[in-house]
Amino acid sequence: MLTTEKLAACGGPKAIPDGTVKKWPPISDVDRAMVLKSLEGENHAFGPNCQAFEEEFAAWNGNRFAITTNSGTAALHMAVAACGCGAGDEVLVTAYSWSSSATCILHHNAIPVFVDIDFDTINMDVAKIEAAITPRTKAIIAVHLHGLAVDMDAVLAIARRHNLKVIEDACQAHGATFRGKKVGTWGDCAAFSFNQNKCLCSGEGGMFVTDNEELRDKARVLWSFGETRTPSQSRDYHAYALGWMYRNNDLTAAFGRAQLTRLSSFIETQRENAEALRDELQGTQGLILPTEPAGHAHTYYNFTCRIDAGALGWNDHPAKLRDKIIPAICAEGAPVGMWQRFILPAMTVFQAKNAFGKGSPWCLGEAPVDYETAHYPVAQKHTDGHFGMTVPLRAPNSTEVARAVGRAIRKVFENVEQLY
């Protein structure tokens, strides 16, 4: 049933009253008690909460080892280094992600090689991986984007055939599973983020995880000043290799531990809210809903929709319609947004091929690497037509909020000509 209503963007009433969508993350007495206890403690650097957070997160995810970091990007850099990627080596990564899924490769002097995405899953198109492999390829970074796991059977089969390491960028995918097994347990090692926007928020922070002791040790050297002993062991303060300072701190780890006690229930809430939203939006003309392929459990870190501009009778560039629809939905009181304006290869750091000066690391490679943006048409098509949301589906928001957001989106799509 189509309803004709005046859009809020055109002076009509708002679909959702102010204050309906609650902020993320929910703060409870557990958070207050654990953060205050850390504050009263004696070690605010790599203290007891950091060690406990590592053990508890490893247990939650099903990994043997975990190292807590000050960001997901730090954990990704540790993964690239631990897997032996170095000067002039090539590492494959999706053409559509957060910048540090690819700049982490540059951080260790290696060269990112982009693979276009699959439109339905928004993840790296596994059918396009093999064509990108060269004798210099060392590893594949599988980014589980927006809470949907990459098809890890396909990635691991390719990696085995070509003797490549597999790094999982699970920064958006805490708790997502593929064939019932959690992300972060498939590859050689993985990175998680605990930034404000992620499904586990400790303000900032991250975690490197692996089941391989040798990789754990290599990552740890990079993590803390090039030392081989951790701050909780007896240190010799000797830099054995080039190190960074990627450690987490006790207050942040206390917050992370407190949130971790509710992470599984947060993810359940997201899945319930996503189903309510999907139910409300099903059948909306011109709107493509996210897919959850068989064998995958999506966490809906970001519930990402695509606009079918043609189906809405729009004949100009699709990005122009996206840029009208997003503010119109926001005006109805539903906080949605564009996630990335640019595909990764289009970003200046790659186009200019100059990370460290004098053309490094690209000058260290054997053959030139091509960042011609026309080679990633699916990633570009997705970028031009997408919008998504995080907070409205997160705890403490309920299915009532998700349904209200759905009605606001449907109102805009059913009255979209008012924006033309």
Ligand SMILES: *Cc1c(COP(=O)(O)O)cnc(C)c1O
């Ligand atoms: C957030 C994010 C990162 C980086 O995490 P930080 O903690 O912000 O450094 C890396 N990859 C993806 C896919 C992300 O969403």
